[in-house]
Amino acid sequence: MRPRTLFAALLLAGHADAATVTVTHIGTPAAAQVAIDHAAGIWGGILTSPVDIKVRVTWFPLGASTLGVTFPNGRRDFAGAPLPLTWYATALANSIAGMELNPGESDMDVYLNSGADWYLGLDGLPPAGQHDLVSVALHEMGHGLGFVGLSKKVGGDGSLGLLQMADFAPLTTSFPWPQLDTLPGVFDVFLSDEQDGPLTMMANPGTQLGAAMTGGQLRFNGPLVLAANGGQGARVYAPSTFALGSSCVHFNEATYPPGNPNELMTPFSAPGDANHWPGPLGLAVMQDIGWMLAPDVGLHAxxxxxxxxxxxxxxxxxxxxxxxxxxxxxxxxxxxxxxxxxxxxxxxxxxxxxxxxxxxxxxxxxxxxxxxxxxxxxxxx
Ligand SMILES: [Zn+2]
Structure with missing residues (x-):
């Protein structure tokens, strides 16, 4: 019924995991752990890394409107970093460096809403009204693996690399919050406003950056996304009211609605909908930010x-x-x-x-x- 689910099942059946994703659960019910671990296995089959990817999941009341929140751990200017003065999720940095850069720390802290009406099955067929936990865990881990930027907007001023842990209170991270030093994430490097150009070329913080973050004209213009999308960047969510944690870190909801193969990394997850695969553009983003995909995954040899x-x-x-x-x-x-x-x-x-x-x-x-x-x-x- 849903081909993307079938692809995921075929992948898991046909290939040994290319990366090992280890999940530590804090308060997660056993039945929910199975669904979350299944999502971890899907990413493990897509990505390659010689270093185990460490995910810390906390089952936590997040209120009525939020299904999950994820904080990636970060490093910059490590040995082999493709771009200088640029933040990388530690899972990605470890993969590129070929060594553990953050021993004893998780690579991402994922909070999943203990109060949501979850569907815990693995088949991608949630009933109407329930949220598919595999899909949401897969989405959140996608952020933790680097599908995320460091955008913020206060008043008219947009900024990159000025996020503070206090911005997300009462949530906290299990690893030290880094001094971001107004530097972009590698995801941000590829964001470009259709009129005004790349975000990283704008004054930071500044009003031009703020306007681009809320102008609805933002695209992710990485070379593999362009190649996979007919020469066009992927449309990024940039609504007129900035939403911290949603704006500028997702594919655009209206461009990639439920049923679209690239819907996984959009900001909203409709009850009754499921997607267990990042889609061609989601995979291209992962490659553009520096991930090597497992053989036979994605569009590129x-x-x-x-x-x-x-x-x-x-x-x-x-x-x-x-x-x-x-x-x-x-x-x-x-x-x-x-x-x-x-x-x-x-x-x-x-x-x-x-x-x-x-x-x-x-x-x-x-x-x-x-x-x-x-x-x-x-x-x-
Ligand atoms: Zn998200």
Whole structure:
């Protein structure tokens, strides 16, 4: 009846887990634990990581209107971090670094509403009126794995990286809340307003940023999302009234309504609805922020996900590239998909004339495609 559920079942049956997701339950009833652990297993089959992903789930009264809340643990500027001065969820940072960066700490704290009317079955067929716990746990863990930004708006001023734990009281985290230092999350780096461009190029905090966060014109313009979506970014939820924890960290509800394959990471979960798969755009977001997917998951062959070595990053003038195969073609695009450079096999490019901002580099040689994202620094910094 619901193909996406079938895909998930096939995946779990056909492949060993590519990542191990371990859930610690605080007060969760046994029957609910089964559904939550099932969701953990779905993510475990999608993602690859040599480091166990540690999820802490607390069964907690969240009131009438909230099903779940998730706080990812974070690290930045770790060994191998693709982007400097950018926050990564620790589950993702550990996967990229290939080592445990936060021993003894959970990778995410998930709160699930103990007062909601949950459907605890695993078949994705909740009756009308009940919320599918597998779907909601899958959604919340998606945030904890990095499908989340650091947006906030106070008055007219929008900001990135100014969130405080007090903003979410009475909820707290089991790990120390980091000093975010007005730095973006890697998810935020790909957010772009259709008129005004990337959020990370705007004054932070500032009114232009605030307007973009509530302008309804926000897209996630990562290179794999663009490739999976006909050259267009995925529409991101940015309603006219900013909602902390909902705005700018979800796909847009109206664009991806119940029944759409990409509905999992929208802000609202309708009772009686279920989705046990992130969808092509959800998977593309995970790859854009830095996850490697397990073989046979998603739209892209493993060799297409190869990372292009490029340094220094951020760059001021000369950008060096890893050894180029013969006949390789390098293209450089900005986050809105505009091509700024196309050139034959080369081991260095002159970036001194580029405008400040993030650029997607793609190098093709036959069927082999390598990509990376590079930040061009603002002059004078
Ligand atoms: Zn959410």
């Amino acid at each position: 493993p060799d297409e996900a190869a990372r292009l070595a490029a340094w220094p990053n951020p760059v001021d003038d000369v950008l060096h590239l890893g050894a180029a195969p013969a006949e390789a073609v390098l293209t450089v695009r900005d986050l809105d998909g505009r091509e700024v450079l196309r050139t034959r096999a080369t081991n260095a490019v002159d970036a001194s004339g580029w405008c400040a901002g993030a650029y997607v580099l793609e190098r093709r040689a036959g069927a082999v495609v390598q990509r990376t994202v590079v930040i061009k620094r603002q002059a004078g910094r």
